[in-house]
Amino acid sequence: MSGLCSHALELTGLAGDPGSRVHRLDPRAKIVGLFSVTIIAVSTPLAHWPVYVCCVAVLATYAAAARVSPRAVWRRVRFILPLVLLVAVFVPFVRSGGDSWAFGPLTIHQAGLEVLGAVSAKALIGTVGAALLGATTTFPSVLRGLEAMRMPRLLVLIAAFMYRYLFVIVEEAGRMRAALVSRGYAPRNALQVGAMGRMASAMFLRTYSRGERVYHAMLARGYNGTMPQLHPLAFGRADAVFVAGVLAVTLSARIAGATA
Amino acid sequence: MTCVVHARGLRYRYPGHEEALRGIDLRVEHGERVALLGPNGAGKTTLMMHLNGLMIGDGELEVAGLRVAKDTLTALRARVGVVFQDPDDQLFMPTVREDVAFGPLNMGLEREAVQHRVADALSRVRMAHVVDRAPYQLSMGERRRVAIATVLAMDPTLLVLDEPSANLDPRARRELLEVLETIDRTMLVTTHDLPLAAELCERAVILAGGRIVGDGPCHEILADDELLAAHDLELPAGFDLSAVATRSRPAVGAQHGT
Numbered sequence: 001m002s003g004l005c006s007h008a009l010e011l012t013g014l015a016g017d018p019g020s021r022v023h024r025l026d027p028r029a030k031i032v033g034l035f036s037v038t039i040i041a042v043s044t045p046l047a048h049w050p051v052y053v054c055c056v057a058v059l060a061t062y063a064a065a066a067r068v069s070p071r072a073v074w075r076r077v078r079f080i081l082p083l084v085l086l087v088a089v090f091v092p093f094v095r096s097g098g099d100s101w102a103f104g105p106l107t108i109h110q111a112g113l114e115v116l117g118a119v120s121a122k123a124l125i126g127t128v129g130a131a132l133l134g135a136t137t138t139f140p141s142v143l144r145g146l147e148a149m150r151m152p153r154l155l156v157l158i159a160a161f162m163y164r165y166l167f168v169i170v171e172e173a174g175r176m177r178a179a180l181v182s183r184g185y186a187p188r189n190a191l192q193v194g195a196m197g198r199m200a201s202a203m204f205l206r207t208y209s210r211g212e213r214v215y216h217a218m219l220a221r222g223y224n225g226t227m228p229q230l231h232p233l234a235f236g237r238a239d240a241v242f243v244a245g246v247l248a249v250t251l252s253a254r255i256a257g258a259t260a
Numbered sequence: 261m262t263c264v265v266h267a268r269g270l271r272y273r274y275p276g277h278e279e280a281l282r283g284i285d286l287r288v289e290h291g292e293r294v295a296l297l298g299p300n301g302a303g304k305t306t307l308m309m310h311l312n313g314l315m316i317g318d319g320e321l322e323v324a325g326l327r328v329a330k331d332t333l334t335a336l337r338a339r340v341g342v343v344f345q346d347p348d349d350q351l352f353m354p355t356v357r358e359d360v361a362f363g364p365l366n367m368g369l370e371r372e373a374v375q376h377r378v379a380d381a382l383s384r385v386r387m388a389h390v391v392d393r394a395p396y397q398l399s400m401g402e403r404r405r406v407a408i409a410t411v412l413a414m415d416p417t418l419l420v421l422d423e424p425s426a427n428l429d430p431r432a433r434r435e436l437l438e439v440l441e442t443i444d445r446t447m448l449v450t451t452h453d454l455p456l457a458a459e460l461c462e463r464a465v466i467l468a469g470g471r472i473v474g475d476g477p478c479h480e481i482l483a484d485d486e487l488l489a490a491h492d493l494e495l496p497a498g499f500d501l502s503a504v505a506t507r508s509r510p511a512v513g514a515q516h517g518t
Binding site for chain 1: 357
């Protein structure tokens with residue numbers, strides 16, 4: 001369990017050169033810039049594929065400027081990408097239209113292949129964009145950026161606490177599992193998994209009472225309903241230039257593609 | 261000089277349960293370090309929660325010059341620093357810096373002053389090097405010391421510590437004790453770790469069944485085997501109380517309370 005934990009820690013940490021200009025950008029600039037790349041890719045049909053190339057080029061430049069290696073990006077996307085693509089893989093077999101090729105009982109259709117191609121490209125750009133955001137911005141900074149962009153404070157707080165306590169809870173679950181296993185628990189059929197259910201309810205109760213204790217600890221230090229900020233965010237010229245640059249490149253490619 | 265804690269006939273009952281505090285009379289003077297001892301369920305934590313108004317019982321309670329009531333809570337919590345038993349409950353922010361800054365920012369201090377307090381509090385617990393780390397990257401002993409820094413940064417009059425040595429290995433416990441020795445504040449320490457009480461505090465109060473059943477100089481209380489045994493307390497086998505340096509004088513030089 002601790003292996004999983006340390007792995008998760010690694011994936012939430014920064015990658016590349018933490019002192020790079022990209023890392024030092026305001027989180028809002030990075031959120032807006034990378035999100036707009038994804039939006040532009042998602043809104044582009046396959047026929048205008050050069051836009052995808054343009055988006056990939058922007059992401060590659062971003063990664064290079066932040067000195068995030070392709071390996072680091074791959075380590076982050078390899079878990080999410082297969083899940084996203086799993087659904088799309090079946091499309092060539094069910095979506096009919098255009099040429100078709102028969103492989104025994106299965107038939108692949110051209111229209112389906114096109115959908116697969118478009119979905120794969122969009123999924124790749126979206127996940128790599130998110131991975132790059134995570135590699136160049138700490139999770140707390142992303143949250144502060146979102147809060148500054150008027151995301152409801154309650155959602156930001158929930159995400160912040162999830163980030164803080166995820167590992168505590170995973171470790172607790174690991175200890176409880178070890179306690180089950182060391183008393184010979186090895187379920188052989190579905191009827192014996194009841195213990196897991198009881199473990200889940202015990203986890204819930206423990207987490208609930210921890211929530212109460214954390215709240216007390218917050219009150220004890222003068223919490224009054226709003227989270228205080230130590231460093232106010234500052235959106236400077238470099239941030240504006242970054243957002244404008246990304247938007248200029250991707251939007252012009254998108255518009256040129258649409259009018260061509 | 262007024263005293264730091266003054267309780268008269270303090271009572272508290274959890275809804276649907278027996279009384280947890282059955283008339284507590286307690287005075288703690290400025291600069292005193294008091295060990296609050298007692299078996300599980302004696303009411304130690306309940307009493308601790310009263311000191312900064314997380315619970316409000318019947319009877320009279322004045323802490324750090326303020327009557328504990330709903331309208332004084334904000335000021336009270338700036339004057340009473342509570343360090344909870346599990347540092348994972350205390351350290352809820354993503355980084356150590358933000359966590360230590362949480363209290364001073366809530367007090368409405370300027371950001372520059374807050375930065376100063378963060379640096380100062382962390383260096384007082386010898387943890388200045390972890391300022392940008394996340395709490396889960398720290399060892400238990402380090403978390404405990406950072407938790408103490410989070411309340412020191414608020415510059416409290418009274419420091420309340422709940423089981424400070426729980427779950428610490430001997431070395432982390434030793435380091436914690438060294439840090440606590442250097443903190444010049446009135447302290448109330450609830451603990452089962454009687455050697456810690458002997459080394460840190462000059463006065464001990466035994467709480468049992470919601471009442472104070474013993475109060476006096478720490479070395480005298482801890483030497484009273486009968487009293488300890490009657491309340492499920494005992495020193496570790498072979499522990500030599502006389503080998504522990506006696507802390508007889510309060511840090512700020514006020515008189516003992518009774």
